[in-house]
Amino acid sequence: MNDDLFAAAEVIGIVAFAVSGGYAAVRAGMDWLGVVVLAVVVAVGGGTLRDLMLGIEPVWWVSAPGMLIVAAVTSLVVIAVAARHPQSKVDSWRIVLYADAVGLAAFTVTGASIALAEDVRPWVAIVFGVITGTGGGVIRDVLVRRKPQVLVGEIYALASIAGAALYVILLETTVPSGAAALSAAALVLVVRAGAMRWHWHLPRFPEPHA
Amino acid sequence: MNDDLFAAAEVIGIVAFAVSGGYAAVRAGMDWLGVVVLAVVVAVGGGTLRDLMLGIEPVWWVSAPGMLIVAAVTSLVVIAVAARHPQSKVDSWRIVLYADAVGLAAFTVTGASIALAEDVRPWVAIVFGVITGTGGGVIRDVLVRRKPQVLVGEIYALASIAGAALYVILLETTVPSGAAALSAAALVLVVRAGAMRWHWHLPRFPEPHA
Amino acid sequence: MNDDLFAAAEVIGIVAFAVSGGYAAVRAGMDWLGVVVLAVVVAVGGGTLRDLMLGIEPVWWVSAPGMLIVAAVTSLVVIAVAARHPQSKVDSWRIVLYADAVGLAAFTVTGASIALAEDVRPWVAIVFGVITGTGGGVIRDVLVRRKPQVLVGEIYALASIAGAALYVILLETTVPSGAAALSAAALVLVVRAGAMRWHWHLPRFPEPHA
Numbered sequence: 269m270n271d272d273l274f275a276a277a278e279v280i281g282i283v284a285f286a287v288s289g290g291y292a293a294v295r296a297g298m299d300w301l302g303v304v305v306l307a308v309v310v311a312v313g314g315g316t317l318r319d320l321m322l323g324i325e326p327v328w329w330v331s332a333p334g335m336l337i338v339a340a341v342t343s344l345v346v347i348a349v350a351a352r353h354p355q356s357k358v359d360s361w362r363i364v365l366y367a368d369a370v371g372l373a374a375f376t377v378t379g380a381s382i383a384l385a386e387d388v389r390p391w392v393a394i395v396f397g398v399i400t401g402t403g404g405g406v407i408r409d410v411l412v413r414r415k416p417q418v419l420v421g422e423i424y425a426l427a428s429i430a431g432a433a434l435y436v437i438l439l440e441t442t443v444p445s446g447a448a449a450l451s452a453a454a455l456v457l458v459v460r461a462g463a464m465r466w467h468w469h470l471p472r473f474p475e476p477h478a
Numbered sequence: 479m480n481d482d483l484f485a486a487a488e489v490i491g492i493v494a495f496a497v498s499g500g501y502a503a504v505r506a507g508m509d510w511l512g513v514v515v516l517a518v519v520v521a522v523g524g525g526t527l528r529d530l531m532l533g534i535e536p537v538w539w540v541s542a543p544g545m546l547i548v549a550a551v552t553s554l555v556v557i558a559v560a561a562r563h564p565q566s567k568v569d570s571w572r573i574v575l576y577a578d579a580v581g582l583a584a585f586t587v588t589g590a591s592i593a594l595a596e597d598v599r600p601w602v603a604i605v606f607g608v609i610t611g612t613g614g615g616v617i618r619d620v621l622v623r624r625k626p627q628v629l630v631g632e633i634y635a636l637a638s639i640a641g642a643a644l645y646v647i648l649l650e651t652t653v654p655s656g657a658a659a660l661s662a663a664a665l666v667l668v669v670r671a672g673a674m675r676w677h678w679h680l681p682r683f684p685e686p687h688a
Numbered sequence: 689m690n691d692d693l694f695a696a697a698e699v700i701g702i703v704a705f706a707v708s709g710g711y712a713a714v715r716a717g718m719d720w721l722g723v724v725v726l727a728v729v730v731a732v733g734g735g736t737l738r739d740l741m742l743g744i745e746p747v748w749w750v751s752a753p754g755m756l757i758v759a760a761v762t763s764l765v766v767i768a769v770a771a772r773h774p775q776s777k778v779d780s781w782r783i784v785l786y787a788d789a790v791g792l793a794a795f796t797v798t799g800a801s802i803a804l805a806e807d808v809r810p811w812v813a814i815v816f817g818v819i820t821g822t823g824g825g826v827i828r829d830v831l832v833r834r835k836p837q838v839l840v841g842e843i844y845a846l847a848s849i850a851g852a853a854l855y856v857i858l859l860e861t862t863v864p865s866g867a868a869a870l871s872a873a874a875l876v877l878v879v880r881a882g883a884m885r886w887h888w889h890l891p892r893f894p895e896p897h898a
Contacts (some may be wrong), residue, residue: 297685302629323745325533392753419722475717507895512839535743
């Protein structure tokens with residue numbers, strides 16, 4: 269994956285997760301600054317967890333702080349839109365889920381790519397793809413006190429695992445790395461979007477009685 | 479900021495957040511050791527997050543473990559007081575909020591100061607001031623399962639941002655660093671205390687129906 | 689503690705906490721992959737927190753990823769058992785608590801041991817024993833939205849503190865390190881199992897009214 273493609277994936281992931289985090293804050297009844305804070309935390313959270321565990325320090329956004337601004341500006345758009353459409357929450361929910369899927373796709377691939385550059389074993393890079401792709405959402409769900417989507421969602425972690433695995437496998441072939449990255453991201457998106465559209469899900473244990 | 483002032487700010491922040499964390503544990507119905515554990519975790523949590531993200535390792539309290547003892551002893555005082563005044567919870571609540579504000583002020587400034595010493599850009603140091611000042615409280619709220627104060631509170635994150643920004647700006651002037659630190663901490667305190675006193679708050683999105 | 693004993697303690701701890709994390713996911717109504725994810729996260733979580741704070745990087749499982757597989761395979765057993773005995777939850781609960789106690793014992797000792805190898809002060813190694821022993825359970829409880837056991841449990845943190853302290857103290861004597869490790873782990877288990885059996889607990893503050 270060349271540098272331009274990588275940078276584009278990073279920006280796309282940041283914007284997508286800032287939307288996801290910002291809307292989660294709106295729905296949870298946070299104040300405007302809370303929306304900005306949660307958007308930024310969700311946007312940079314997965315990559316931060318990845319860097320901490322890989323030992324990349326300081327974590328990535330300290331040397332690329334422009335990404336914090338991208339996330340914050342995105343959250344201002346979320347605020348502006350949400351403040352005007354108070355009743356549109358149900359509608360906007362689908363948009364947010366798709367934004368979240370885009371972020372999942374982008375960060376799964378960038379996360380696996382960065383882990384490989386740190387010389388971890390290929391299958392461990394899959395784990396880091398999943399950590400990077402899902403980490404921000406886990407932090408979001410904990411902070412707004414929802415069940416973590418990665419543990420109960422419709423083919424959420426599985427989409428990330430599939431994409432990261434495809435990426436790692438394609439890199440072992442003669443497929444160019446850019447094509448591998450795009451294919452992997454597309455797989456995440458297709459699997460996740462299909463799961464949302466047709467309500468695919470893994471077998472679940474029954475909900476506890478509260 | 480000279481070493482004595484810095485050390486004083488650290489101790490003040492530790493004691494203040496140990497009070498905040500300890501009382502949160504009391505109110506959540508924890509056992510006595512749980513109060514000690516939560517007090518210590520909240521007291522050192524913000525600085526720990528800061529050090530992890532900056533790549534300062536081991537984290538600060540490993541080489542200054544006396545601070546763990548300061549936090550633990552503070553929590554014993556909290557236990558002693560709380561065990562004697564079982565009905566005084568509502569009253570004590572205000573005290574705890576003010577202790578929390580003091581901790582926020584102290585750690586916002588020490589956090590920004592440490593980040594600057596690691597050569598991050600000035601405005602990124604503001605982010606680290608906020609992480610250090612608010613991180614312990616976020617951990618506290620997650621562990622006692624409350625809505626994170628930083629996302630919904632009366633001018634909470636904003637007080638920290640304002641103080642950290644003032645500190646960073648004053649350091650660019652001829653103001654002595656100690657005076658900059660004290661001014662910044664005072665600003666955090668005044669803004670936060672004023673917000674509590676007069677219920678200032680940012681625009682909020684409506685609470686979701688449970 | 690020689691390498692074989694240490695490795696055995698690690699595997700025991702991983703399996704034990706994978707059982708604890710996996711069953712917690714089953715009880716919380718997660719899907720099958722969610723059970724695997726939570727089992728792995730809980731199994732490696734305490735050691736990951738320890739390594740991050742000590743500055744051991746990348747964190748331990750990156751260079752020993754086989755442990756992720758041990759945890760994942762354990763979670764598959766949990767799924768197979770749980771899927772067949774849907775009504776046995778209450779019964780299985782005790783088994784899970786004992787598995788958790790075994791994990792607490794194993795990781796308390798390995799955590800203290802690793803911290804000592806990093807030249808932290810002996811009493812700070814006790815703190816790292818507790819972080820390693822209890823960290824995975826804290827992450828588990830946050831993700832399934834339960835009250836953290838370490839803050840309210842029947843002599844939970846205290847068992848870990850006692851074991852870690854015994855380990856550190858015995859290492860100062862002529863007792864062989866293997867015997868020190870086994871004694872310390874046994875102390876954790878006995879204290880924790882006794883607390884569960886006879887409902888020992890520390891004084892508690894009253895539960896808040898919801």
